[in-house]
Structures are given as C-alpha cells and as structure tokens.
Amino acid sequence: MSFFSPKSLKILIFRHEIAILFLVAVMGLIGGISAFFWQQNSAESVRINSMFYLTEQIRGELYAQIQEMIRARVLEDTNALKAYPEYSRSISERFNQLRRRSDSHEEDMAIQELNLSYREIQVDMNNIFSNPYIADRLARIQILNPTFSQQMVGKFENRYHSFKSLLRKKHQALDSTLEIWTKFAPFVIPIPLIIAFVIVFYTRRIMRIKFIQPIANIMRGASKISSGRLDYKIKEEGVEEVSELAISINDMAKELSDNRDTLLENERQVALGSLIPVVAHNVRNPLASIRATAQLLEDAENKDDITESKNAIIDTIDRLGRWVSSLVSYLHPLEPNLKQVSAPELLDAALNVLNAKIKEKNIQIIKKGWEELTLLSVDPDLMEQALYSLLANSVEASPKSTNLEISVLNLKETIEIHIVDNGPGLPFEPKPGNLEPGPSTKRFGTGLGIPIAFKICQKHNWTLKFDVMKEKGTKVIIIAPLKEKKEH
DSSP states (O other), X not given: OTTTSOSSHHHHHHHHHXXXXXXXXXXXXXXXXXXXXXXHHHHHHHHHHHHHHHHHHHHHHHXXXXXXXXXXXXXXXXXXXXXXXXXXXXXXXXXXXXXXXXXXXXXXXXXXXXXXXXXXXXXXXXXXXXXXTTTSHHHHHHHHSHHHHHHHHHHHHHHHHHHHHHHHHHHHHHHHHHHHHHHHHHHHTHHHHHHHHHHHHHHHHXXXXXXXXXXXXXXXXXXXXXXXXXXXXXXXXXXXXXXXXXXXXXXXXXXXXXXXXXXXXXXXXXXXXXXXXXXXHHHHHHHHHHHHHHHHHHTOOSHHHHHHHHHHHHHHHHHHHHHHHHHHGGGSOOOOOOEEEXXXXXXXXXXXXXXXXXXXXXXXXXXXXXXXXXXXXEOHHHHHHHHHHHHHHHHHHSOTTOEEEEEEEEOSSEEEEEEEOOSSOOSSOOOTTOOSOOOOOSTTOOSOHHHXXXXXXXXXTOEEEEEEETTTEEEEEEEEESSOOOOO
C-alpha cells in the first residue's frame, strides 16, 4: 500500500520523475524496435532482390556464352573466340557476388550446386572448342540443333529454378512478417499513450490527496488559530513534510493555549498572548506560496519544472518550520544560533516570502550594495523573521507601482541596512523594549512586527532605528557590528 501512497513529498515527486523517464524510454524503445525492424526488413528485401538479379544475369550470360561458342565453332567467328572467355570471367564474378550476399547454409549449398552445374557446362563447351573434328558438316548441324543447347543446360536450369524458389520463399516470409507488424501496429502504438494517461491521472490524484488538500486544510486551520481558536486542531494528514508542518502548528497552538490563562501575570506571558495573532502574520504568506507552487507542480510537464517546484516547496516548508519553531521559542529566552551569513542573503530570503505581495502591488525593488558579501555573525532564522516583519510593513505601506529601495552599506566597523519606502510614514514612534502592539494601518495587521524585530536585533547587539519622513515615507536603519560584542 505504501508503494501507491508515498509518505514523503520527495518520494512522490521522485516517482513522478521516474514515470516520465519510463515513458520516454518506452517510446524510445518502441521507436528503436520499429526502426530496426524496418531497416532489417528493407536490407533483407534488397539482398534477396539483388540475388534474384545476379542469378538472372548468370543465366543470361550463360546462354550468351553458349551462343558465342556456337558462333566461334560453326562460323569460325574470331570476335566470338575473343568474347567467349570474357563471359567465363563475368559469370565467375557473379557467382562470387552471390556467395558474398548469402547469409545461410541453405543458400550457400544452392549457390554451390548452381555453380557446379555451370562448371560442368563449361567443361562441355571447352571440349567443343578443343575437338578438331567439330568443324565437319554433321557436327556443325548438331551444334545448331536447338535441343543441343537445352540438353547441355538442362541440369543447370533445374538448379536455377530450385534456387529461385528458395529466394521466393524467403521473400514471402518477409512479406508475411511485414503483414503481421502492420496488423498489430495500431494496437501496440496506443499502449504508451494509455500508460501515460494512467500515470498522469495517478500522480495528479495522489498530489491532490497527499499535498494540495492537506495544505489547504493547514491554511484554513492556521487562519482559525490566528483568530484565537487555540483549541482548533488541524488534521495531520498528507505527506511527511505537510503532516509535520500541521503537527508543529498544532503543538504551537496547544502550548499557546496552555499558557494563555497565565499571560497576564508577567511581561513574558503578555508577549506570548500578543504573539498569537502573529501566527497568521508569519504563516499565511508562505502557505499561500506553497499552495500556488503545488498547483503549478500538478500541471508540470517536464523534469526541470518538477525539480524547480519541488525545491521551492521544500525550501519554503523548511523555512516555515523554522519560523514556527522560533515563535514557539519566544516563550523562553532567545538563544541565537549564530552563523556566518551575508546581509544580501538574509534580505533575499525575507523578500522571497513576500514575492507574491510585491508582484500584486507591482512594487519595484531597487537593490544597492548587493555585491557586499561581508559575513555577519547572526542567527539566520531569527533575523530573517525580523527582516520579514520590517519589509512586510514597508511593502504594505508602499502605494501600488512605486519603488522600495534596499541598501547595504559597509562602514568598515559596521554594516548598515537601509529600507526606504514611499508610504505615508509610521503613525507612531517605535521604541525598543516595548512589546505592546502598536497601532496598525493594515486591515488585518497585528502591530507586533516591529516589537519582534526590536527584540531580535537587541539579542544580536544590533541597532534598529526609524526615520519617519512625513508624506515621503519611512526609512528603516539596521546597524550590525562587524565585531561581536557582549550583550549588556
């Protein structure tokens, strides 16, 4: 059963790729066999026809040689005396050609018998040439008698007809084989098409049952959880990657639910309660991206499209899983897992999740300093979350068809990241250390993106500042030290 219902998305896509390769191989095999058959059949037909032709030439030249022999002896024609040996050489060459074209013992024996009959006739003709009495009147009359030639070549004729009969049988066998192939070709050719239809139907159905529908259920469940229904449980179904994502969200919702009653007791619990709506903020967009990519995957027609969609889905699922883990870990003190990563790499990862929203608003991203690849000591999962929140605010605030400028500046001791939008500007003054949700201009906004970004930047000893330009937009400034400092 597991063969027809793969547990992993990777296995499912791998099987789909194998199925496509199998179809290509089957079509190639059928085409190759057909081409080989027609080539062999054509070559055999040409061979048999050439042997027919050579046999007819030998017979015709034999009779011509006999006539030249008669003319030479009866009429004493000197030209006939010269032509006689030429026929012998020509007929010998024809027999050599026949032997080279032979491909069976039966044909070899028939050619040898025909050649032996010719040699016997040649002996008789040579005797006539060497008989000094052949010139008398009676002998000449005997040579001119039509039955003389018939008696001389009678044995040759019998073997000639036997050899032609053998060739006809082989030609008939070729025709019979061709007729069988022609008869069954209409039934064989559709088989790969039927197999292709079955495979496509199977993979589309499994993709829908094991991936697309579970992703849709997760999106609906995440929306309900983000609205405050922490007791809602997402059905844990589908391939392993999707099922594990559902389990992670359910665990997160359960942990949030278990701690919700005590959130008012301290600042940490208040922050946790405020983070409940942020689930939608950080999960909905990646899930939408996964679903859109999965729908494209369903209609993929070649291996490159499948591989590209597979990698995009797996990367987004992995990133989403890390984000969910980061949100759950907010209940505990943040302990960044520092790695060496460049600023452009962090920004690109956050922008990829916002790609759909950016395209929807037709916003032009202007990147400056992307060639700056100086490595920063940072937890990429946490910092991608902070950058995503800041970029999402800038994208949301930007009017349609405007520019969003992102710059990376190397100031020797620090790296500065500037994000400049053309929106109306922030409606409040962000302050570090304040995790209370600020006012939001978004219809479904939570106002928690900036407080979370402050906390993550502080944990990295980075500085986050905002420069509000009235009616001209907002400039976000992130200052990252190149030398690690101890946290105060």
